[in-house]
Amino acid sequence: MDRASSDADVFTVLQRLEESLYLPETRFDQQYMDELLAPEFVEFGSSGRVWNRMQIIRTDPVEIAAKLPLPDLEIRLLGVEVALVTYRTEMGLDFATAANRSSVWRFYPDGKWRLVFHQATPTNRR
Numbered sequence: 001m002d003r004a005s006s007d008a009d010v011f012t013v014l015q016r017l018e019e020s021l022y023l024p025e026t027r028f029d030q031q032y033m034d035e036l037l038a039p040e041f042v043e044f045g046s047s048g049r050v051w052n053r054m055q056i057i058r059t060d061p062v063e064i065a066a067k068l069p070l071p072d073l074e075i076r077l078l079g080v081e082v083a084l085v086t087y088r089t090e091m092g093l094d095f096a097t098a099a100n101r102s103s104v105w106r107f108y109p110d111g112k113w114r115l116v117f118h119q120a121t122p123t124n125r126r
Contacts, residue, residue: 022064
């Protein structure tokens with residue numbers, strides 16, 4: 001990562017990337033997702049299902065009704081090239097389905113952030 005990059009720049013980039021996962025034009029674009037997900041990507045879904053990279057890339061398009069910007073979004077740099085992003089999602093009819101979410105992003109030598117890990121935990125908190 002360019003050492004001159006400010007924390008604010010990193011926050012803006014990671015917020016945009018994280019929110020792109022909830023936009024149908026990017027979420028269901030296989031080329032976009034192929035570039036976004038790290039080779040070692042794994043997700044623990046809110047259902048308890050474990051997803052690998054190819055399963056996510058090949059997911060059939062469905063309607064996504066998520067509140068954006070993402071509520072309670074926080075970004076913590078864990079090192080120069082690793083960040084933890086946490087937030088809450090409110091999805092579905094009337095945004096009634098909530099989950100606490102965490103993502104681990106890594107900055108790669110080619111100058112791109114890639115998603116390494118994601119977990120969603122259902123919650124009643126809104």
